[in-house]
Amino acid sequence: MPTTPAASLRIAVSLPVRNTFSYAVPKELKAVAEIGRRVTVPFQGLEVTGYILGKSLAYEHNELKEVTEVLDDEPLFYPQIVPFFEWVADYYVYPIGKVIQSVLPGGLNKKSFKVASLTETGHEALLRLPPHYDEIKILAWIKDNPDKRLPFSFSEVEPLKKRGWLIITEGTCRRHARPLMRRFIRLKERADLDDVQVKKGRGTGAKNEMEFFEAIGHGDPVLLCDLTAKFSNAGRLVNKWVKAGLLETGMSPVFRNPAGEIITQTAPPLELYDQQVKVLSHIRRCLDRKTFSTCLLHGVTGSGKTEVYLRAIEYALAHGRQAILLTPEISLAAYMEGIFRSRLGDRVIIYHSGLSPGERYDQWRRIARGEADLVIGARSALFAPLPRLGLIMVDEEHDTSYKQDAAPRYQGRDAAVVRCKMEGALAILGSGTPSIQSFQNCLNRKYHLLVMSDRVEKRPLPDIEIVDMRPPRDKPFHIPVISRRLKKAIEDNLASGNQTLLFLNRRGFHRMYVCRSCGKPVSCPHCDVGLTYHLEEDRLVCHYCGFSSGTHLICPSCGYPRLRAYGFGTEKVEQDLKGLFPDAHVARMDADSTKKKGEAVGILKRFSEHKIDILVGTQMITKGYDFPMVTLVGVVAADLSLGFPDFRAAERTFQILEQVAGRAGRGEQRGRVIIQTFNPDHYAIEAAARHDFDLFFKKEKALRFQLGYPPFSRLAFLMLKGNSMEETKEACHVLTRNIMDVINRTADGAKETQVLGPVQALVSKIKGKYRWQILIKSRSALQLQNLLEEAEAMSKNILKSKGVSLAIDVDPYQMG
Incomplete structure (x- = not known):
């Protein structure tokens, strides 16, 4: 019997399927089945979580399955954000249900799965069958794991069920996040x-x-x-007066409070300088128009961008709008949250993946209930359900951390611009070293360029000195971690009572151990990479899969007992500094020293209170921090990022050098920077030493144009992974041929689009999976998008039989 569209809903299920589905709504659930709520629905024999996206146009009510349950008392997101979810799913070629699942707080989904138990005849078969039969493996696993999710495919267990050897039932995942x-x-x-x-x-x-x-x-x-x-x-008092009938007790849900400690109390300056006033004036005019626009705020390090962010957000909030501030690092988000909360009060909420599942659940609910005016966080905060969104600010917009490694592989900066476009908001991208893409968008008049070329109070930029680490040809090849120039500078800085930052973008103690006999490195058994020695744990660790082993240091290839250590990381630098400067307080800030919650904030707090004299760290210490007593910055090895086979290698090197240099001299005293390098003549290092973004942009843009790389084309990266090297290689070649066939059938396809590959990935095996890759480069965004849709569809038939998976990365930042 036909029904009106309102009687059925369009629902995205949290499964790897690209489509949405229509479900009928039972009469008793109609009042609560609204957009943004989660539901359970039947799907292919399972009960799975779904998300209500809107009303469906399906009219044949009798053919529709019904919603089983509405899981939420209130919506988790609002109707205006649904088109943005759909755009993320389409652009990054990923199922919309999985997109929504990934951006909501973890642990919310209710999902059923198959479990099995042996029948009496199944037990008999287990005893009777020869041990080499495949069925023995399945039956033995089920016997030992009767309540666990089946790890076997339908085609493997269905024949055993038909023989009467096992019974298949449903189990249900528990929610990990709850009030x-x-x-x-x-x-x-x-x-x-x-x-x-x-x-x-x-x-x-x-x-x-x-x-x-x-x-x-x-x-x-x-x-x-x-x-x-x-x-x-x-x-005792509660028990006494409850018995007396005066008091009563009960249970009530409360919100967890993950608000960070306010590290720096920030008072507004008495007066903004001219460039800040000009920039703020333009931003306020954009906010007054209440229409979409994008501004690139190019402000040198120390120019007062944070104060501009604060005042722009204050203006938006005063006019009834809401705002999001994105930062590239979780530690920087906590630092900024303290600053903004000291000025704007408790309607500032922090949201990022470093919070516990319960904290993320509570923070999301508070945002959805309208209890936040400003959300601060790393890239996941982009999806905060703010219905009156007026402003998104992306701090350090150039940073590669805005690109998500795991699916959906979205670029937070680019997605922020799209969300602002869809909701009529203002996007502000801030950086002292803008990305080539964003700066080119200004030249193309897609973005409006705002410039702050002076530091606050006309403070000078730090002096930069390049130390050539190449040894003379007539001397032994010995390279110290800390050069004599850098050591002397640290001594002088300590004597003057100031603080020092040392940057090295590699954690651990030794980079690898190599056998003195056969020359082979000690490698991870699951990945095609060497193991890194970590002094604090006294273990060799794989930075790709987490595998670790003891330091018995016997060659696994030939058994020779003498190995040699090569390379160094932040742990080694920290140890050397403690030996060189025993009276100084030395600390380290990297992924290893900040594993536990609150450790990053604790290190920053101690550094801000001058309880640390020398702080050595990875790129975590290069972003946005303002410590007035830091007058010396040392870059231990400026060449690390130049060695990557990536067209963005020079851009990343320039940006990170300029950013870390900007931490020096933000107080009364002028800063000094010492860069140790083996490539002193490289244009990225020369431009950083001169604080000359225009020089770098001019040279880099010319190279990109000549080679046809972004911003003059769009890229897509296809990674195939499988258990068999040969099967993975063959699948990659077959998929490449099919992609080429599609291109050749398309008008101007071969002219607009180029396929590079197939080729074995730079790291050929990770976590036991062999990796082959294809890179697609196109001058037509539409043609590339259509090609990816076809590639994803055709890959299902090509890869399924070979046990190979495909991951599509649009606008990739990692090239293997």
Whole structure:
């Protein structure tokens, strides 16, 4: 029987399927089945989580399956953001249900799966069958794991079910994130404190009991944990007055509070300087228009971009709009959250993947309920459900951290611009070293360029000195970690009572161990990479899969007992510094030293309080921090990023050198930077030494244009992974031929689009999977998008039989 469109819903399921599906809504659920809520729906024999995206145009109600359950009391997102979810799914070639699942707080999905148990005949078969039969492996696993998800395919277990050897049923995943419940205390509805006789007199007991009732008061319920923190005998008093009929207790959900400590109290400056005033004036005009536009704020390090962010957000909030501030690092998000909360109050919310599942769940609910005006975080904060969005600011817009490695592989900066376009908001991209792409967009008049070329209070940019680390030809090849020039500079800086930052973008102690006999490195058994030695753990660790082994240091290839260490990382630099400067307080900030929650903020706090004299770290220390006592920055090895086979290698090198140099001299004293390098004549290093972005942009743009790389083309990277080297290689070649056939059938296809590959990946094996890749380069965005859709569709038939998976990366930042 036909029904109206309102009687059915368009739902995206949290499974790897590209389409959305129509479901009928039972009469009893119609009142609560609204856009943004999660539901459970039947799908291919399973009960899975789905997301309501809107009304469906399906009219044949009798043919539709029904929604089983509505899971949320309130929407998790609002209707205006649905087109943005759809754009992310289409542009990055990823199922929309999986897109939504990835951006919502983890642990929310309810999903059923297949479990199996052996029948009596199944047990008999397990004892009877020869041990080499494939069925033995399956039956033995089911016998030992009766309640676990089946790791076998349908084609493997279905024949055993038909023989009556096993029974297949459904299991359900549990939710990992849920409201946090706490016990509360309150006065009973008709209780009157005036009728209560507390202890008489002026003794401690009487005073304590009176203060206890004052804390409870006549208003809202009080959490028992708050009373316990204030009164050591709270438990006894609560029990006493509950029995007396005056108080009652219950359980109530509370929000977890992940707000970081305010590291720096930031007061507004008395007066903005001319360039800040000009930039803010333009931003306010854009906000007043309430239409989409994009501005690139090119401000040198120390030019006061953070103050511009603050005042722009204050202006947006004062006019009833909401804002998002994106940062490239979680540690920087916590630092910025403290600064902004000190100025804007508690309606500032932090959201990033470093929070616990429960904290992310609570923060998302607070945002969805309208309890936030500003959301600060790394790239995942881009999806915060703010219905009155007026402004998104992307700090350090050039940073590669905005590109997500795992699917959906979106670029946070580019996606921020698209979301602003869809919701009529202003996008501001800020950087002291803009990306080539963003700066070219200004030249093409897609973005408006805002410039702040002076530092606050006309402070000079730091002096940069290049130290050539190439040894003379007539001397032994010995390279110190810390050159004499850098060592002397650190000594002088310590003597003057100032602080030093040392940057090295490689963690660990030794980069690899090599056998002195056969020359082979100690490698990861699961990945095609060497193991890095970590002193703190005293283990060799793979930075790709996490495998680790002890340091017995015997060659696994030939058994020779003598290995030689090569290379160095931040741990080695830290140890050398402690040896060179035993009286100095030395600390390290990298992914290893900040594993635990709060460790990054703790290091930054101690550094801001001058409890650390020398801080050595990876790129975590290069971003956006303002420490006035840092007058010396040392770059230990400027060439590391130049060695990558990537067309962006020079751009990344220039950006990271200029960014870390910008940490020096932000106070009263002029800064100094020492860069150690084996390539002192490289144009990226020369431009960084001169603080000359225009020089670098001119040379880099010419090279990109000549080679046809972005911003003069678009790229897509196809990575194939499989358990068999030969199967993966063959699948990659077959897929490449099919892609070429599609290109040749398309008008101007061969002229507009180029395929590079297939070729074995630079790291040929990771986590036991062999890797082959294809790079597609096209001058036509539409043609590339259509080609990727066809490649994804045709790959299912090509790869399924070979046990090979395909990952598509649009606008890639990692080239293998």
